[in-house]
Amino acid sequence: MDEGAGTFPSRERQWSMSEVPLRDRFAAWCDILGATHLAFAMDPSPQWHEGFSADIREHGLGSLSLLETSVEPHRGRRTRRQVNANTRDVIGLHFINSGRQAVDLQGRRVILGPGDAMIWDGSATGGYEILEPLKKTTLIVPRAVAATVLPSYRNSFVQPLPGDHPPTRFLIRMLSLLCEQLPLMDDGARQASAHLIAELLKPLGELHGDNSAQPLRVSRPALRERVLDYIGQNLADPALVPTAIAAAHGVSVRTLYSAVEGLGVSLARYIRDQRLARCYDALLFGADPIGTIALKNGFKSAAHFSTAFRERYGSTPREVRRRG
CATH class of the missing domain: 1.10.10.60 (Homeodomain-like)
Known part of the structure; x- marks a missing residue:
């Protein structure tokens, strides 16, 4: 695992499962998810013994972090045990670029595909399954920041976001551009970008007002x-x-x-x-x-x-x- 990749090692980190011995990949993937996303209990399915691979690139963005993930099929669950032992008080906004992922939402199973987005609260329990090779972009937001930019956000749930919501679409495009440009940015530019992203998050708070208990429609381009x-x-x-x-x-x-x-x-x-x-x-x-x-x-x-x-x-x- 290379934790010093990129032009600015202190702000760019990269992990590749291909550099981990096959017998150690199960434990390594658990550690990587805990360090970059949140802690999950992994299902040691047969694919762990068939060359399972995944790559994560992390971009520092002020107090935020932006992750590019490429991962093969597997399953994971965030139980009350992982929540109680949580060391990262964050929420994650996930944007699916390619592939399909199933998410357990309060007893129902939702399939997310290209163009879909969701919020996963760090204090929520639930499971996921990567159904086919997946590429996604994830914005990790400290809860203190989320409380400011998303004041109506309701804690402890996993929630799809409507991909046909114009502010959501614009945010996705901006994050995609940042993934390309952040390795070339200095601290000042990164901090300015973080402020911009915080402003772009505010319209998402409108989606969690009085109707927050209602399931939001997920974009279905296909x-x-x-x-x-x-x-x-x-x-x-x-x-x-x-x-x-x-x-x-x-x-x-x-x-x-x-x-x-x-x-x-x-x-x-x-x-x-x-x-x-x-x-x-x-x-x-x-x-x-x-x-x-x-x-x-x-x-x-x-x-x-x-x-x-x-x-x-x-x-x-x-x-x-x-x-x-």
Whole structure:
């Protein structure tokens, strides 16, 4: 790990997991997150043994810090234990550049993708899962600063930010520009930039007034694609229904239906057809029993599966299995 990278080592730091022995990466990643973001309990999934990698570059910005993170899929959770042991009283504003991340928001799962943003309070508990290689920009703000620039901000929650909010969009563009220019700036320029960012944060306080308890709409520049991808990854779940899909993406059912217009069939029918298509392939090329195939693909019973399959393909599952 190189903690002295950049033109001004005291203001620029960089960490690369590629420089850490594979056996030490789990502990190293926990330490790096604690030093740059917040402490999380990591899930030691199989990817830790398959060359897990991540890179973080930290730019000093007065009392703020700006982080550029590139990380591969993994899971983490901030429990009450990490909150109670907290040594950094901060909030983080996260802006997704590419990839997808799931966040547990008070019992519901929200998927964030390119163009989406969220605030994570350091005193909040919750979990996250990086679903695919992710690049994000994070602004770390001390709570003392947040109390001044975001006076109506409500503590202890994780909250999506509306990406179609003009001040949010402008802030994202400004942070992207700073990531490029900060390595060349001296202390005076950095301090001036910090004051500018503090001013740009103030309009976000409008989003946490009387309606702060209401979920804010997350920008969905590619909602259709992400919904279809989400369906493909969760076909095994019998509870995969439009209301659950809408909740997972932080949108209304009406917005969900609008996003997937043009499928040619209803969303429920699309889900069923996708399940049946996977079952068809499994019958032809797999060895699992028919009942197991049905359950693995979200059908509640073999009888229900057999009826739906015959309606779709004009053959029974057993007949397709014999052909395979």
